[in-house]
Each structure stands twice: as structure tokens, then as C-alpha cells.
Amino acid sequence: MKRVERIIIKLLLIHLFLLIIAQIFLKQDDVRPFLSKAIQYEGVGNMTITEWVETFHQ
Template identity: 55%
Template sequence: MKTMERWLLKVVLIQLVLLLTVQITLHLTKGELFLSKVVQYEGVNNMSIEEWIETFKQKD
């Protein structure tokens, strides 16, 4: 059972390192701009910053 636990721990640590590496790489290279479709779904990709902020303001 000890060998299985060590093997599982190694797999979890490798996954954590890979996750952090990819997240940091995407954040530093602005790669999420090319991978994220949220801006297109929200319909704010061709707006100025003032119009973009206005779409997220709550109406009274």
C-alpha cells in the first residue's frame, strides 16, 4: 500500500506543477486572450472601455 500512496502522491504533485506552469505561462504571455471566448459571447469585443463598463453596471 505504501508504494501506491507514493505513486499517487507523485502523480498529484506532477499535476500541480503542470497546472501552475500553464496558468503562469498563460497569465504572463496574455495567452488567455486568444483562448477565451467569453468576450465574444458577451458581445463586448468591439466596444470602447466606457461602453464595456456600462454593460456590467447595474440598472436602478
């Protein structure tokens, strides 16, 4: 049982590490368009902030 617990703890630590790395990448403005396709699908990729906000008011 101790072996299984050690494996689960190692997997949790690896998962936590990967989550932290992913969050760091998502905070980088240069990398975000390559990781998040939602900006391209929504059609707000090339808009200014005022144009983007206007889409919500319509």
C-alpha cells in the same frame, strides 16, 4: 501501500505543475483570447473599458 502513495504524490505534483503553467498562460495578454472563449461569447472583446463597464450599468 507505499507504491500507491508514491503514485498519488507524483500525480499531485504533476497536477500542481500543470495548474501553475495554465495560470501563467492565462496571465499573458497575447495568449488569453485563444484560451478563453468567454470574451468572444460575451461580445466585449473589441470594446473599450468604458463601453464594457456601461454594459453592466444597463
